[in-house]
Amino acid sequence: MILRLGQIELFVTDLNKSKEFYVDVLGFIEVERTESSLYLRAIDEFDRYSLILTEKPFAALGSFGLRVSSPEYLEVLKKKHEEMGIKTEYSLDSIHPGKGPTLKVAEPNGHPVEFYHSMEQISVGNQNGGVDALPMRYSHLHRGIPPICIDHMNLRVPNVDKALDYWEEIGFSISEYVQDGDEKFAAWTRAKTSTHDVALVKHSEASLHHIAYIVDGVAGVVRTADLLADAGYRDSVEYGPGRHGVTNAFFLYVRDPDGHRIEIYSGDYKRDTDLTPIGWTKEEYDQKGRLWWGPTVPERFFETTAINPEWMKSVVKR
Amino acid sequence: MILRLGQIELFVTDLNKSKEFYVDVLGFIEVERTESSLYLRAIDEFDRYSLILTEKPFAALGSFGLRVSSPEYLEVLKKKHEEMGIKTEYSLDSIHPGKGPTLKVAEPNGHPVEFYHSMEQISVGNQNGGVDALPMRYSHLHRGIPPICIDHMNLRVPNVDKALDYWEEIGFSISEYVQDGDEKFAAWTRAKTSTHDVALVKHSEASLHHIAYIVDGVAGVVRTADLLADAGYRDSVEYGPGRHGVTNAFFLYVRDPDGHRIEIYSGDYKRDTDLTPIGWTKEEYDQKGRLWWGPTVPERFFETTAINPEWMKSVVKR
């Protein structure tokens, strides 16, 4: 089965600027840097990296990776996609270091999804594991917020119900949703037991709204804004802090040097994925769901990021 | 000498509504209730109360009290005010319980100031003091945020420089100020070593902008907004959370049922009062001083509260 969102690749236009923002200020750990990509990890992650920043002439969502429970499950997913009439691309190895076979698909709205099982685990101690095996046990080396772990993607799609047909088919379930008359305005879906791995929100075109990392409580969220303003990135603090009604998250939205939006996030809940989702009407959502309390939403919060235009094609070419 | 801001009296129009807001939701401790007034304390305060809510047909700033270091110092202040040509009114006892002699004055802009020395201390333990003497040692009985202690007043005055003549004369010093050409736009002044007991900001008429209580860190500030929204007071969350550049405070402004503004506050610094104040130009203040980072200031944040129209007169009459 699919376990969780495990990785995100963003296209950025200047790796050095991105490095300053993500590593020097926010405190992502730089794991490796190649000519074109920067590989980053949050402090509680055992995977060698969870965020890939790849230099391109344009900014876009490169792709995102969903980890599955076994190598064999990639085969199951391949078949399932064929049954849905969706083309897939299986590669024995990834262009990214430490990663095993991947199955690439374009989700019906064009979102660039990659399924994978095998990912190199960090080895920070003795072979045995033991005393040095916990990644978070290096607090004296940490800086910035620091981010704790990857959490979710918020995708925009023209038709949420149609998108749900796909996501439910591959095993995601809904934690909360917004019903707008006959159609769904939004749905928070997940493989893991938190409120979402992938949120789907209605928008004129398929695009990325934000990615999200979890930090240490309310203080970690607020610290993010302090860090950015202190380091001269005051305009990167886009929206918040505030509390979402849906998911109960305490949030701050920040924009990286390319305009990619990152939600710095704390406080959602865990719930078994088989239980009845929580439904909001559009009116309830507009009143309290989007914002349990908090400042008015600024206009630029509705901007989104384009999707990798070369997905699928690109696999062969680059 | 003057030690600090110690007490505030607000006129409110419905004591029951005020009680729900301050006691049931925010977690002020109800100390005593008379026919007309509610006496409240924050959890770390040794004074029997610091906030008095008095029912009147109209909302206003009733008065605020500055504690002085000895009974004799009231005499010194009396003389000092006479030299400044300011009328004073000395009373042997207060209409409020547990309070000793007071010296009432109308500050040159009309702000209702009361000087006092003697104030009943809470007695929660054995006579000796001892194991039960610390007010904060009752956490199992606390609720709400809870507020920790009174901090400051933010007053509006038509002319900040003139107001400063008075406040510096009685011994306050400036921690930070905003210079707008030939005149000061604002000044944060204090008797104690934190950034302010009394802030003075230019405005068309003398009025109260807000009172402030300190809470436990960033989490306490954010918890305030959650408490209010959860209890149905979502519209009371007026502005914030955000960070002021001036004073470095992490703030949330909330409005009580009468529209009185309370700043829920954490994070300013201590500094010896004899040191050179920090100056901001008006441009610096508008850029970063008011808001180091945070949401746009909403229009209603510029509303202010009227001052007690019966101050001085009222002492005799009521």
Next chain:
Amino acid sequence: MILRLGQIELFVTDLNKSKEFYVDVLGFIEVERTESSLYLRAIDEFDRYSLILTEKPFAALGSFGLRVSSPEYLEVLKKKHEEMGIKTEYSLDSIHPGKGPTLKVAEPNGHPVEFYHSMEQISVGNQNGGVDALPMRYSHLHRGIPPICIDHMNLRVPNVDKALDYWEEIGFSISEYVQDGDEKFAAWTRAKTSTHDVALVKHSEASLHHIAYIVDGVAGVVRTADLLADAGYRDSVEYGPGRHGVTNAFFLYVRDPDGHRIEIYSGDYKRDTDLTPIGWTKEEYDQKGRLWWGPTVPERFFETTAINPEWMKSVVKR
């Protein structure tokens, strides 16, 4: 499949005393009280209750419940236990309110395990779910720590390897373990992605060491000790706060009026359950695994609680 630890029943000797400790001081929410039992919930839980305190002439671990993904999976588990030669007892309904069919087994060491799927969900809002559906959205009514959600059990068993045969057979996997020569001294096993639902530690006899609830970060853990000392339960603060090397938990162990040990807990990590467990040698564990840092372990920390002597029998009789 098995999803997680969902419920614990403790036998206590005085329900009123237990109520004071769990509800009035620690802040568990009282959901229902029958003649013999008190049903409690933590604030982020959607299940109607997670802790049952049942009055008995003696204190013991009554049972603990593991939630499974479907009603049908109870059948699968029944068969699996029969294949292991373990007697099971299936009941269509529980003696506890709001609970569906249960499958009771005595784990090979005698630990009283109950599998269930259906559990009443709290309904705090409109039928739809919507604005009032999130249990945590009642902060103005909360008190005490408050506890956030149930996390795990720490069981003592005479032979950890043998116990593991059972727990791995029913689908649990190991997150961390301590190897002592040829045998395992301890293993942390789980169905969910946190470090454990059930920890198994070697001890002369099968017994309960502690149950654990998650609270809000480091401040929540420390607040627990303050609450207990302030309310006159100073001796209930048994051990900590400190940091475990294994699991990275920040902990405080407290004892209820019957001596049941509760770990107040924050800070372990999430990891996919299919990944290689982290191994510690007994030497590593004694040096840093048990205690990454913290005070010396007091002698009484090694005391354990007896198991329900009437389990299985009791189902019929009571």
Next chain:
Amino acid sequence: MILRLGQIELFVTDLNKSKEFYVDVLGFIEVERTESSLYLRAIDEFDRYSLILTEKPFAALGSFGLRVSSPEYLEVLKKKHEEMGIKTEYSLDSIHPGKGPTLKVAEPNGHPVEFYHSMEQISVGNQNGGVDALPMRYSHLHRGIPPICIDHMNLRVPNVDKALDYWEEIGFSISEYVQDGDEKFAAWTRAKTSTHDVALVKHSEASLHHIAYIVDGVAGVVRTADLLADAGYRDSVEYGPGRHGVTNAFFLYVRDPDGHRIEIYSGDYKRDTDLTPIGWTKEEYDQKGRLWWGPTVPERFFETTAINPEWMKSVVKR
């Protein structure tokens, strides 16, 4: 008048080792390093430095500095000491950078006290002060805990009542004390409004027990232990975390590479210095005053540090 404790000089035996501990792990800011001394600052301090580590063949308390409200007050203190028959030594400038005239005295028990008024203020921004003037506004450069500001000294003296004669004479007042029959076992005294600048506790010989720095709340205190254990200084975590009844402080005691004890400290209260002190009997103190709750005090916690053997003499010689 005397304002507060402003500076401490510790003699250490290896500046490089001290630098690793204080700067690299705990996060003190290195301000300047000379051949013999390392000058350190905490993040909210406007004084250029508050801690001086000076390399010597032996570890000891070098001296501690109390800031006074004006240069003239040094003269007042000189006279006051002469009246008490205590020798003083006035120097126009200090051997330490940025410091004005000092008045050195040996307190009756031999403790090395230095009074001073003028101390260089950090200048991190424009001449005006303004946007860059707040020292804490550099969070992106901070690391470690970090420490926020200097707080107090805990001194050991053979006779607390006699020591109090001196400290009260120079204007300190008692916040809390422990009465043991006819004599005081301990007294917390201060110039500022927090619970202490100088604590005096009975001990066989005059010596230093600990110095204390304030950090950001409970989380900052616990983070200190994590940082030390993660960086390989596990044995430096001597005692705590726990809560003192006296002062209400949440504490952790750590030992530097020379064995100097630093209290990492959060949570005491503010109170006007003219109010009646809180008294504890020795029995109350032993029960709850020392430890409101917390782990048993380890034996090595009673070790103390020697006082500068060359004080007064040394001024001339070095």
